[in-house]
Each structure stands twice: as structure tokens, then as C-alpha cells.
Amino acid sequence: MSLTALAPGGFDLGEVELTGAWHLHSPNSQFGSYSALLALPGCQFLSASDTGRLLRFPMPGCDGDVVIERFAGRTALKKKLIDIESLTHDPETGRIWVGYEGTNTIERLESDLTGAESVRPDELRAWPSNSGPEAMARLSDGRFIVIAEGSEGYWDDDFSALLFNGDPIENPNPSKFRFEAPAGYRPVDATELPDGRVLVLVRDFVFGVPPTFNAKLVVADPAEIEAGGVWRGAEIATISDAKLEDNYEGVAVVPRDDGALDIWLISDDNGTSFQRTMLLKLKWNPEEPSAQ
Numbered sequence: 001m002s003l004t005a006l007a008p009g010g011f012d013l014g015e016v017e018l019t020g021a022w023h024l025h026s027p028n029s030q031f032g033s034y035s036a037l038l039a040l041p042g043c044q045f046l047s048a049s050d051t052g053r054l055l056r057f058p059m060p061g062c063d064g065d066v067v068i069e070r071f072a073g074r075t076a077l078k079k080k081l082i083d084i085e086s087l088t089h090d091p092e093t094g095r096i097w098v099g100y101e102g103t104n105t106i107e108r109l110e111s112d113l114t115g116a117e118s119v120r121p122d123e124l125r126a127w128p129s130n131s132g133p134e135a136m137a138r139l140s141d142g143r144f145i146v147i148a149e150g151s152e153g154y155w156d157d158d159f160s161a162l163l164f165n166g167d168p169i170e171n172p173n174p175s176k177f178r179f180e181a182p183a184g185y186r187p188v189d190a191t192e193l194p195d196g197r198v199l200v201l202v203r204d205f206v207f208g209v210p211p212t213f214n215a216k217l218v219v220a221d222p223a224e225i226e227a228g229g230v231w232r233g234a235e236i237a238t239i240s241d242a243k244l245e246d247n248y249e250g251v252a253v254v255p256r257d258d259g260a261l262d263i264w265l266i267s268d269d270n271g272t273s274f275q276r277t278m279l280l281k282l283k284w285n286p287e288e289p290s291a292q
Contacts, residue, residue, distance in 0.1 A: 001026040001057060001066045003279070011244065013282065016217070021244060022242035028068045031055070031238055032277055033158060036189060037088040037250030038096070047250060047266055048098070052082025054113075059254075059264075060281070068100035071098075072113040076102060085249075087273045088144070088188060097168070099133035099146065106133060106146070106168045121172040130162070135190040137198055139222060142166050145198060147179050147187045157183050163225055175227040179180040182216055182235060195263070195286060197221050200233060201251040201265065210274040213249040214240040217263065219286075236284060239265075243247045248276045260285040 006021040026032075033049040040046055043062035047055040051223065053072040058064030074082055086099035094111030104127050107118040124133065124146075131150025138144050145163040180188055183261035185202035193199055197219050206212045220233025239245060246267040254262040263282040269275040 001028075001031065001068070003054075003060060005060075006243070008281075014178075014235070014281040015288070016237040016284045018244075018280065019262075019283045020060060020279075022279045024277040025070065026280055030068050030070070032269045033264050033271055034277060035085045035249040035268050036101045037252045038089055038098075039252040039254045040089075041091075041262065045097075045252070045264070045266075046087065048084040048087055049087060050083045050117040051271075052084060052267065060138065060279070061194055062223075072109060072116065074190050082156055085132070085134045085149075086146075087250075088136050088138040088191070090138060097136065097144070098140065099136045099234050101134065101149075102129055104129060104132065108135070108167065108169045117169050118188075119172045121162075121168065121174060121175060122268070123176060124175055135187045135200060137192050139192050139198075143222070144168055144174075145176070145190060145222065147190060147200070149186050149188065151155050157181050157185070159187055159256070161231065162225075163222075167168055177225050177227060178230045179220075180230050182218065185214075185216055189251045191251055193219070193253060193286065197286075198224075198233075199251060199253060199263065201248060203248060207256060209214060211246045212242075213245055214238065215245075217251075217267070217282075237263075237282065239280070244280065244281060246276050249279070250281070256283070259287060 003022040030053045031138045033045040038046040056067040076156045083102040085101040089096045098107040104124040105120045132148030133146040134149035135147040144152045146162045148160040158178040161179045164174045190202040217237040218233040249268040250266040265280040267278040
């Protein structure tokens with residue numbers, strides 16, 4: 001895999017500063033279509049695709065090997081069975097949870113991607129097969145937030161969501177709520193911030209030849225989730241510049257030594273010639289007044 005760096009300056013994205021942008025390339029036929037991203041110890045990333053593949057690679061500027069292969073050694077070829085849309089993990093145990101959109105299941109794996117156990121709660125069974133679990137975040141207190149990409153009506157801006165009081169494999173009885181996205185946008189990934197709030201990546205689709213995409217970052221407080229209620233957040237960034245825009249579907253956060261955060265985004269090229277596999281690095285300071 002090779003990375004082509006793009007000039008990071010001159011973009012107004014809101015509260016975040018673009019500090020790095022790369023176009024990722026590989027001749028490997030299993031490369032691309034990435035829909036989730038994890039930042040792991042040792043300056044490494046793990047990404048997974050909706051075609052059931054994984055990508056392990058070092059963060060730009062770090063050393064490490066690049067691995068492109070089938071996720072957890074899976075051999076299934078039918079997309080419905082391998083459509084990974086979300087990843088989250090426990091930094092203490094290294095365990096990883098995977099959300100599969102085609103089957104609406106959640107799977108738990110050990111850090112080496114062995115020991116798979118899965119669950120398909122009734123609440124997930126009720127979601128359309130192309131709707132979720134699109135975004136999933138494990139909170140530091142052990143709870144899990146899962147958000148569907150599909151809404152009840154195509155133009156609706158609130159989305160089915162679940163709050164598990166623990167590991168979904170062991171506590172498959174979540175409470176229901178709804179997540180309200182900015183108008184025209186759909187949730188595609190989420191991750192917990194160090195202060196306990198949740199960063200949600202949302203994306204829209206603009207019809208055209210070729211179609212285009214815009215992305216926003218929304219920060220929401222899980223303390224405000226109420227069973228049966230609507231959960232909302234505040235926008236901190238918009239990515240719509242033609243030089244950067246793409247189908248961003250994965251987000252990860254890495255704390256910086258100066259108290260700010262590095263927010264990383266990866267895009268899903270959908271296997272098309274007019275999209276790219278992009279990696280963005282954004283700096284955001286949650287302590288600044290506008291971030292509260």
C-alpha cells in the first residue's frame with residue numbers, strides 16, 4: 001500500500017483543523033471499501049470493509065507492516081454475510097466488537113480476531129438488512145451505543161438506536177431511542193471521546209454524475225440518552241470541499257500530548273473509479289469554549 005499526501009492547508013472545516021490528508025492506493029484486489037476504523041496501541045490502525053476484508057497499517061509517520069486480508073479468516077463471499085459496517089473495542093482487554101449490516105448481528109472477537117461469539121437481539125432483527133448496525137461505540141463504563149443508518153422515512157433525520165447496559169453478547173436486552181442527525185445526513189460511525197461524550201460521523205449523498213458526498217462530525221453526550229427519546233448533538237465540523245470530499249465512513253480518535261485530539265477519518269471507495277480511499281487527520285481541542 002502507498003500513501004499520496006495532499007496539501008493540508010486552506011480548508012475551513014469548522015472547529016477542527018486539517019493537519020493531514022492522504023490518498024491510499026494498493027494493487028491488492030482485497031483493498032478498499034472501508035467502512036470502519038479503530039486506532040490501536042502501537043500507533044496502528046485496523047480498518048474493515050463491507051466486503052469482509054481488513055486493513056492493518058501504521059499511522060502516517062509510524063513504523064509497521066501493512067496487512068490486507070480477509071477479516072478473521074472468513075471465507076464467505078456473499079456480501080450479506082460479510083458486510084462489516086462498524087468496529088469498536090475495549091482498550092484494556094483488546095476485545096473487538098463488529099457490526100454486520102447484512103445480518104444485523106454483533107460479533108465479539110479477541111484481539112487476535114479469534115474466539116468469535118455473536119448475537120442478534122430482537123431489536124436488531126427488526127431493522128432492515130441494509131440499515132445497521134452502521135455505527136457502534138463502546139463506552140468506557142461498558143455500555144454500547146448502536147445506531148442504524150436507515151430511518152423510517154427516506155427523508156427523515158432521526159434514526160433507530162439502541163443502548164446496551166453492557167456487552168451485547170452478554171446483555172442482549174437494549175433500550176431503544178432515536179438519534180437525530182443534521183438535516184439530510186445519516187450516521188455512519190461513532191466513537192467515544194476521552195471526556196465521555198460520543199463523536200458521531202454523519203454523511204450525506206448528493207445525486208449527480210458522478211455523485212458526491214459531504215460529511216459532518218457531531219458531538220453528543222450519552223448522559224442525555226433517554227429510553228424512547230431523541231438524542232441530539234452539536235456539529236463541530238463539515239467536510240464538503242471538492243478536494244477532500246468522499247464517502248467517509250470510519251472515524252477514530254487519538255489523544256494528543258497537548259490536550260487536543262487527533263480525529264482520523266477513512267473513506268469507502270465502493271470499488272468505483274470516481275471515489276478514493278482517503279485518510280484524513282483533523283485536530284480538535286474539546287477544551288475550547290466553542291467545543292463545549
